[in-house]
Every structure is written in C-alpha cells, then in structure tokens.
Amino acid sequence: MERNTRQRSAIRDAIAQAERPLLPQEVLDAAQQVVPGLGIATVYRNLKVLVEEGELQAVNLPGENPRFELMGHQHHHHFQCRQCERVFDVHACPGDLSGLAPQGFTVEDHDLTLYGRCKDCGPPAPQTPQTEASKQPKTDPRTPGHPHRHGD
Ligand SMILES: [Zn+2]
Ligand SMILES: [Zn+2]
Numbered sequence: 001m002e003r004n005t006r007q008r009s010a011i012r013d014a015i016a017q018a019e020r021p022l023l024p025q026e027v028l029d030a031a032q033q034v035v036p037g038l039g040i041a042t043v044y045r046n047l048k049v050l051v052e053e054g055e056l057q058a059v060n061l062p063g064e065n066p067r068f069e070l071m072g073h074q075h076h077h078h079f080q081c082r083q084c085e086r087v088f089d090v091h092a093c094p095g096d097l098s099g100l101a102p103q104g105f106t107v108e109d110h111d112l113t114l115y116g117r118c119k120d121c122g123p124p125a126p127q128t129p130q131t132e133a134s135k136q137p138k139t140d141p142r143t144p145g146h147p148h149r150h151g152d
Helices: 002-016 024-031 042-051
Strands: 056-059 067-070 078-082 085-090 113-116
Touching: 002 024, 002 042, 002 067, 024 042, 042 056, 042 067
Parallel strands: 078 113
Antiparallel strands: 056 067, 078 085
16 A cells, blocks of 8 residues: 555656656656656556546647546646747647637537647757758557557
C-alpha cells in the first residue's frame, strides 16, 4: 500500500509540475527521478486509476497517443510543437464559434489545437527553407495502427 501511494503521487506530481499534458513515457521519465525502478506498466495502471478518480483527464490529439493533464482547469486549448512534439497549454480561446457552423446547426463545444514550434525549438532557420520532400512523416513504431475504415 505504502509503495503504491508513493508511486501514484510521484506520477501525479510529475504531471502537475510539467504544467503541460504528458505522454506516459514522459510521466515515466519524470516520476523515475522520485521513484527509481518505476516501470511503464505501473505508470499506465496508475494513470488509469487517476483518471477514474477524477484527478487526471486524457488529452487526445488526432493520431497521437493519449496524454494526461490535471483535471479541473478551465476550458483551454493546446499547442503542439512540430519539432519536439511536446504539447503545451494555450490559455486563450477564440470564444463563441457558432457562426462557423452551417445554418441551423447548434455548436455545443469546440476543440482547438495550434501547431508550430515552441520557444525552445525556435523559428525555422530562414537560410535552410524546408522543402516538402524533406518533411518525413514520423511514425512511432510503438504505436499500433489505428483501425481505420478503408473504403467503406
Ligand atoms: Zn519544441
Ligand atoms: Zn475554446
């Protein structure tokens, strides 16, 4: 019990201190500073429990593994850096977007993700413009393919 509590609070603290949504692997890297020998399976198990207990919520970006952030902060949005792939909170909102929906439709919620480069990665160097060909789509070998509907 004692050990479990310590693991769980290390996992929760890792996310609280990051102040941005973390992948399970990022949670593991941070929590291992506090609980050496922590394994990824334990991280996954505790993330699930913390979500069930309403401590954490999952952040699901299209085509990405779920990240986890603290529950209960206000409506906000996210920014993903295309260079380092980290996700950050955006504490701004364009507000009421109901004007974008077709006439007669009712907007109940929105989800917005900005993409670009974070402060650490900086703007792209102007001397070396990226060509479309040099932008290799990154695939994560650890991610099993999503069950896509093909041509139905
Ligand atoms: Zn970055
Ligand atoms: Zn918003």
